Amino acid sequence: MADMMRAFVMTGIGEVAFMDKPRPTDPGPNGAIIKTTRGLVCTSDTHTVKGAIGERKNLTLGHEAVGIVDRLGSEVQSVQEGDRVAVNAITPCFQCDNCIRGYTSQCREMLGGWKFANLKDGVFAEYFHVNSAEANLVRIPDSLTDEQAVYTCDMMSTGFAGAENAAIPMGGTVAVFAQGPVGLMATVGARLQGAGLVIAVETVPQRQELAKQFGADEVVDFQERDAVEAILELTDGQGVDSSIEALGGQATFEMCIKATRPGGTISNVGYHGDGEYVKIPRQAWGVGMSDMTIRTALCPGGKVRMRRLLRLLETGRVDPTPMTTHTFAFEDVEQAFHMMDTKQDGIIKPLIEFSH
Amino acid sequence: MADMMRAFVMTGIGEVAFMDKPRPTDPGPNGAIIKTTRGLVCTSDTHTVKGAIGERKNLTLGHEAVGIVDRLGSEVQSVQEGDRVAVNAITPCFQCDNCIRGYTSQCREMLGGWKFANLKDGVFAEYFHVNSAEANLVRIPDSLTDEQAVYTCDMMSTGFAGAENAAIPMGGTVAVFAQGPVGLMATVGARLQGAGLVIAVETVPQRQELAKQFGADEVVDFQERDAVEAILELTDGQGVDSSIEALGGQATFEMCIKATRPGGTISNVGYHGDGEYVKIPRQAWGVGMSDMTIRTALCPGGKVRMRRLLRLLETGRVDPTPMTTHTFAFEDVEQAFHMMDTKQDGIIKPLIEFSH
Amino acid sequence: MADMMRAFVMTGIGEVAFMDKPRPTDPGPNGAIIKTTRGLVCTSDTHTVKGAIGERKNLTLGHEAVGIVDRLGSEVQSVQEGDRVAVNAITPCFQCDNCIRGYTSQCREMLGGWKFANLKDGVFAEYFHVNSAEANLVRIPDSLTDEQAVYTCDMMSTGFAGAENAAIPMGGTVAVFAQGPVGLMATVGARLQGAGLVIAVETVPQRQELAKQFGADEVVDFQERDAVEAILELTDGQGVDSSIEALGGQATFEMCIKATRPGGTISNVGYHGDGEYVKIPRQAWGVGMSDMTIRTALCPGGKVRMRRLLRLLETGRVDPTPMTTHTFAFEDVEQAFHMMDTKQDGIIKPLIEFSH
């Protein structure tokens, strides 16, 4: 009889539960089994539970986790059993058309690199399976804690991608819309990309504070005043070179276009969950001839990306752990989900500790 | 008393007329006066008359023309009086912030590189003034006719920009939406950028024929069938690597998003004239995380661009003159405007001949 | 007892022979076995025999071939047994650091994507093994012959890469140094990338003719006159925007630097086989401050690249078969090697036909 393990699953839309599942033991030739040690709950996990990606039946939740290599497929050589490893939320195959084209987050199909808790069981279980392990696993350097490392799985990779796609000129101006964990990492990313002025747009006081701590030069509260006007004032009436949409809303997307100067770039990393359309304000977009660029991204994965992000932690360029506002044992993960949904108690990121 | 000249002007919204204006004689230190020889009417000229850019009082119309250098400013050295020259529809200063940033079509302000028949008198007069002449004028090689050269002023530059911005992989797939003169030049441009498959979307039979003549591999009639479906069929269900919007409509823009694969690029060169918003279909856009890019452009100008376009004519890469469906003397230019508005008699581009 | 097959091998430096080898039957989970149908001999095959990459003992030669899928690994899904397929000379794993960084030709180590007849048996045998088959095999469309398709394996991919890396502006000027098969495909590639003027540098009359046939606007014979001077004359004294080194020699590399204007790009695809250094002329390089770029490449592989190249054949953008100057049965391949070495009889590419 197979060994069993505890998993935290979505039993249906709006419903979660713990259940016992067979512990995965066959990695397949190219895969790996990881024993989970630390995880983080993502707002998108709570969206999934609410049905954002449709019905799922007993699917293990979670996509941000680190752990220990339990078993490795015969073809995997880059890590060894027993290694402490990180794996990105996005686990591309690196063999399909989209991956080879360079769009690994769109593995096989649009958004198809996102496999955990979407196309297969996620990471909120005692063990989880990783596909294409040769390309997706990376050893965590001894100098880093699990807590630090788990921030590379999604928050740092997504937030930084927002900045990398923003085509920020050395010394240029950037506005980052919303300072949730992805937005905060976009703020850090904008500085790491050489921005001369980073304007964070956020209304929650605690997040405004974190934005400053993570390097925002200015914070604009768009409930207090018109954010576009404020940004124009801060940029001598020119607008910013680059704006980053880190929320996924019509209002913020629209402000991005309006706050960006001709020739500038709007970099979208927000998940747009509602409506048939996301709408571009026509005049501010220069009737389609403003030399503006709108880019989009889903969290970049793969071992090279992960190693670079870990390096930024090692050399002290960023310490994301101030975002860990709460810590839960795995058996209490449902409470973490509940708090992420309500955002109560100023929660930013809940850290989940697994014990074996 | 100043010499007078004939000019074809917009007297107010919806109204055009010939009038006598003082012939420009002072180029200023950095400018030039050009004696007009050939011009082309653009559909956007007719939009201007209808009020698309607001009220204008006795503004000379037209932005596509070639001619002879009549007078040169003291600081201009790159051409000489008497030279046969071309000047782009867009005449940037190359000295302002946006120009130096590399977005010369956004000179000083959004779309501000477009000066002729917008910020100053246009080219449908016996003489016209060119700003920043050192950077904007280029001699026409002897081997080219005025008719050939005048296509570099807007049609080739804009259409090719549509292709250049589309990030077409060598051997990749491209869809070009609408085959008016800009769309036709985008079709040529897509081939010049190495596209392996160019799909033209057009319903007018004559334009479909021209599309094939200019190099489209496939023509899709979107009134006969769903264009997105047709494009998916032609690309093994993947969608195109790149799509070019050369019309400026919600329907075509939306099809661009739907017909383009994840990671692909939508290159907009169409003028979007209507509505508060241009709308992105949310799901087809991968909820903002598809790695798609939406780019925009206004006709690139300046002498370097012009010389490169003239070179493509010289070495026979393209012959745009099949687009000259009609020819008018300058005194009959109003009829050309009328026909461009109604698109009667299968008109594509009317050539205007000036005699002195 | 294992089935045996004929293979054409390098028995040691300077020595080749036919030998019987066990026919490969185990593709491994990610590999494939291909039954060879057509191949092409490359000049670099003859370099290998002479010891350019060091001693090899009974290594099967050849890296350009197409064939039929004989056996497939359990994890390979993108093609099926019996499919007619092409595989690039370069077969990256797409899983290692360099591959994931985007430099697939440098798989695992510098130049490590080149596995055939270098790190493992090549394709001049009745059967050959392909690693990472999911990512490296592509079906050949029915409309194409094996002879056409086999040109995608190296000549088109390498020559076109020379052009793609050259940063050719639309309508810009390009010089291609040497018109062997790679240089000829670089000439085609330069046109496909939008060059307004392509100058081919070559001394052999037959190759000069092919250069014109493949689209060179001008041909410069550098034994008749100074090639740099000729290029400056053809470009109004400015030099070319981009130059492509398709030979691998100090003289041609040096001419590239001298013939390229400030800000231009030198794209190297020639194999530099001699000397401790390849030398940059200091003054022509602007003492290291000319804004010039020197790029390098090894033939890009993988199924996406191959499919795009096949598409260019399908839509008639290029027909490389005029380069097939000679055809040999597999049992006569040694004669083809001999002729490639001596370049006798105006040989460009010898096609090798396998019969089963």
Place this chain on the structure above:
Amino acid sequence: MADMMRAFVMTGIGEVAFMDKPRPTDPGPNGAIIKTTRGLVCTSDTHTVKGAIGERKNLTLGHEAVGIVDRLGSEVQSVQEGDRVAVNAITPCFQCDNCIRGYTSQCREMLGGWKFANLKDGVFAEYFHVNSAEANLVRIPDSLTDEQAVYTCDMMSTGFAGAENAAIPMGGTVAVFAQGPVGLMATVGARLQGAGLVIAVETVPQRQELAKQFGADEVVDFQERDAVEAILELTDGQGVDSSIEALGGQATFEMCIKATRPGGTISNVGYHGDGEYVKIPRQAWGVGMSDMTIRTALCPGGKVRMRRLLRLLETGRVDPTPMTTHTFAFEDVEQAFHMMDTKQDGIIKPLIEFSH
């Protein structure tokens, strides 16, 4: 009789002197006259005196200075007389072919953007003339001192360009060869571009200290040990993603190639002053097929660049003033030249103070 002013000139190769020159009073329509307030001596000034760019007769020296607008040409609108302004060492016209192509430092001809103390009188005089003032002058924000601002004229712009051209991946590894003032600013630039590990190569203890202060993670002393070996050790045997040559020597250039991994970028900002050739080690360069890129740059100028650099000073991203090791009154500038030549007393940059 014209007003006279003091100027520090090169009277001939190896000889400098103070002389009285007519004070410039006619800016021309597009120019400006600046009253000098602060300057910095550059090592290249001392090269000029030694004849590096050939003979010059009574040419005013110096190219790094800030001052007050004394007189403005009729066409200049972006600043006003009396403004405190900075102007880059490189003053492109922004109207010629090379400028419009985007290579403004190569204005009109190779390295032609460098006009001060090369093609025209430099800035070490009580007044100096600036060409194309609309595009080249920028107001210095009140919050910055002249001393801070003058570092944007060359040191920050050149050093940062070294980093910008190095194609540093977010979190990637960089080696900067030599930690003179340009190398130190390249070290800062590498961090501003998101490098995860910056390795400075330098032997002078004081400069090693400054390197750490400016953000180097590791310092390698290449007189103590083999720098390439050290870099390979620090990068798990892979070599760096990017290397920056900030000295202009064969040894350092060669180390750049050897220390950089396949697919990496070598960014040269060093002035290579000696020899007929700068030599690329052939094997380390992957025989010309390693996917490596070698880029070059001359200090980027123009008001947009300057404003961005000033912004980085304003928001505290960098404080270059620790490089000011010595300060001299203008009348003692010859001593500063002498010390820059001998590098005595640990001199990095001597600040020159002008009084009026």
